[in-house]
Amino acid sequence: MKLVIINDMLWGGGRERRIVQLISGLNRLGVRDITLILLDERIDYPEVYNLNVKVVKILRKNNRDFTVFVKLYRLLKEIGPDLVNPWSYMSVFYTAPICLLKKIPCLGAFVVDSKSPKLFSINWFAMHIGFFLCEKIVSNSLAGHQAYRTPVKKRVIIYNGFDESRLDSLCAAPSKGGVVQIAMIGRLDRQKDYRTYVDALVELKSRGVKFNAYIVGQGEDMEAIKAYALERCDDSLVFMGFIREIDSFIASLDIGVLCTDPYFHAEGISNALLEIMAQGKPVVATNGGGTPEIVTDGNNGFLVPPHDPLTLAERLHQLISDSSLRATLGDNAARTVSSKFSLQKMSSEFLHIYHECL
Incomplete structure (x- = not known):
């Protein structure tokens, strides 16, 4: 499996730690052809460099930098992934339309809390793009799906995993x-x-x-x-x-x-x-x-x-x-x-x- 995971950043936070842990767990299960695409240069979890994952950074000027679409399109065309897994509002906003165009399955994992974004905000629009274009939506809690009103047929609950x-x-x-x-x-x-x-x-x-x-x-x-x-x-x-x-x-x-x-x-x-x-x-x-x-x-x-x-x-x-x-x-x-x-x-x-x- 050729997998692409996309997130805004790898700053010190729960979502970011979970991504690093997931990559580690997937490596142990034999999934090693993984590319992690970030939209920010800073990395607070340098242990990601010890894993079987290629880290690629697409730097953007701001949340509304539409040149990211072009850069991401070219990058995904070069990688040729089997599946793309965005983890944030903006990464699904940029990624899901490209996946539709290139017929790549897209799994959204942006439901990481239990408070949906403000009505008609850019995050709200990004969320609904994800709801419409992603094959499935992963939340790390039932409360998250209920708060976001995720489409019931697309709901998947996968709890966080701690590496003992x-x-x-x-x-x-x-x-x-x-x-x-x-x-x-x-x-x-x-x-x-x-x-x-x-x-x-x-x-x-x-x-x-x-x-x-x-x-x-x-x-x-x-x-x-x-x-x-x-x-x-x-x-x-x-x-x-x-x-x-x-x-x-x-x-x-x-x-x-x-x-x-x-x-x-x-x-x-x-x-x-x-x-x-x-x-x-x-x-x-x-x-x-x-x-x-x-x-x-x-x-x-x-x-x-x-x-x-x-x-x-x-x-x-x-x-x-x-x-x-x-x-x-x-x-x-x-x-x-x-x-x-x-x-x-x-x-x-x-x-x-x-x-x-x-």
Whole structure:
């Protein structure tokens, strides 16, 4: 199979990490004739260069750079793929019409969250082009298909896959003197609700609870969130930036947090949650989108209402003060990932749907 995967970028994010993991999984299944086309020069996952994949960059001036059609047409003509798999709004916008013209099957994988684009925006038009021209539409959650109103006959759900071999070489995390370690991992933008996380930490601090807390990631709201945190809990929260060796950092944690702002975003299946849970750590996450498809409240973590720092603080306090509860929920979390969200499962399901499209 000669496969082309297309995405806007390979910046540090869940969609981008999932693409790299998929390529790795497909390589293990014998698919090695893969071309990854990017519309941006920056790559935050250099491990992609260690895989059997050719990386090609088509640089564009902006989202409406129509010269991309010509460049992409020539490139696809040169490659001659059996199937094209766009992962973003703009990549399906550029790719799907070319695939129709050249009679190449196109599988859309741009439904990665649970909040459809704004009505009549360019992303909305791109989404509908994908709905009309793609053979199938993959979402990583049922909630995503429901929110996007994907055509029912084209729906495919393939959950994110975690590569458990990533944990083989991990060493035991050094002790932090018994102080519980908490972190929220994700891009620092308006989609993630870091302010609720900060406010919950402030509430814990007011109760005299001992903990160390971290924010891991980068993004356009970094400075604004830093300023907000500095006013409230400067000595209890550390900004780590983007961490490539994220598994080693997670090994030192006790609890993971994911707060989402439903006004701007709803999660599909969060890679950050998978990575934390895979190491047997309980999570506390905003209830909504596809998150309930991975987190079962009271079983492998806790779900809390959006914009509710007091409930978040209460759940964190419960976990901080009860190590046996952390262990029980953490064990269940690891089992959830290994049984339902393995890389082998994700890669096999993508390969199956590729063949079905062909």
